[in-house]
Amino acid sequence: MSSEFSMNPNSPRTRSDDQSGFAPSALPDTDSDAYWMGRALEMAIEAVTADEVPVGAVIVRDGALIAAANNQREMLKDPTAHAEMLAITQAASSVDDWRLENTTLYVTLEPCLMCAGAILQSRIPRLVFGASDPKGGAVTSLYQTLGDSRLNHQSVVTGGVLADPCGRILTEFFATKRAQGKK
Numbered sequence: 001m002s003s004e005f006s007m008n009p010n011s012p013r014t015r016s017d018d019q020s021g022f023a024p025s026a027l028p029d030t031d032s033d034a035y036w037m038g039r040a041l042e043m044a045i046e047a048v049t050a051d052e053v054p055v056g057a058v059i060v061r062d063g064a065l066i067a068a069a070n071n072q073r074e075m076l077k078d079p080t081a082h083a084e085m086l087a088i089t090q091a092a093s094s095v096d097d098w099r100l101e102n103t104t105l106y107v108t109l110e111p112c113l114m115c116a117g118a119i120l121q122s123r124i125p126r127l128v129f130g131a132s133d134p135k136g137g138a139v140t141s142l143y144q145t146l147g148d149s150r151l152n153h154q155s156v157v158t159g160g161v162l163a164d165p166c167g168r169i170l171t172e173f174f175a176t177k178r179a180q181g182k183k
Contacts, residue, residue: 033106033128033158033161034161034162036058036060036065036104036106036128037106037108037128037130037161037162037166038162039056039058039065039068039106040056040057040058040068040083040106040107040108040130041056041108041130041162041165041166041169042056043056043057043058043068043069043070043083043108044056044070044083044108044166044169045169046070047070047071047072047083048169048173050070050072050074050075051074052070052071052072052073052074052075053071053073053170053173054070054071054108054169054170054173055070055071055082055083055107055108055109055170056068056069056070056083056107056108057069057070057083057084057086057087057105057106057107057108058087058105058106059087059088059090059091059100059103059104059105059106059124060103060104060106061091061095061100061102061103061104062102066090066091066094066095066103067087067088067089067090067091067094068087068090069083069084069086069087069090070083070086071083072086080114082111082112082114082115083107083108084105084107084111084115084118084119085114085115085118087105087107088100088105088118088119088122088124091103091122092122098121098122099122099123100122100123100124101123101125102125103124103125103126104124104125104126104127104128105119105124105126105127105128106128106129106161107127107128107129107130108129108130108131108162108166108169108170109129109130109131109133109137109166109170110129110131110132110133110136110137110138110139110140110141110159111127111129111137111138111139112133112136112137112138113136113138113143113145115138116138116139116143116145116146117145119146119155120145120146120151120152120153120154120155123153124155125155125156126155126156126157126158127139127146127155127156127157127158128157128158128159128161129157129158129159129160129161129166130159130160130161130162130163130165130166130167131163131166131167131170132159132160132163139157139159140157140159
């Protein structure tokens, strides 16, 4: 297991010689995708301590954070409690509208089909994701849901932002689970 993202919640998250591009204390300005993806990655790291699949999401509107969540399927016993779904619900409450126009959703893993549908339904105009999901991604990997012109809404997509640390935390989480004999 890499020392960058130790599954031990008391371990430091980064190393000084880290080449991944993620160091919370050295994030770029708040106008950049890397900054907000770093915030989503912090949410994913929090999920590890709750023994949840480490996916984090944040939603930004006019340069301000309006929602932040991580996966909570285990805690809530809810198959829909993905980070994106929870962040969308928080953001809608925050702006008092189901239409999340003028927002950007940052998520550490390419959204699944359910989450891609929720992104379209909530009218989020822009999605930025970290790691691709070749087994379940519905944005660029298996499907291109957010760009399908047959649908009544599309979202602009930017993928691969901080992809290495976003993918690494997932890889390490599942390697730890396999080593422990868990699913």
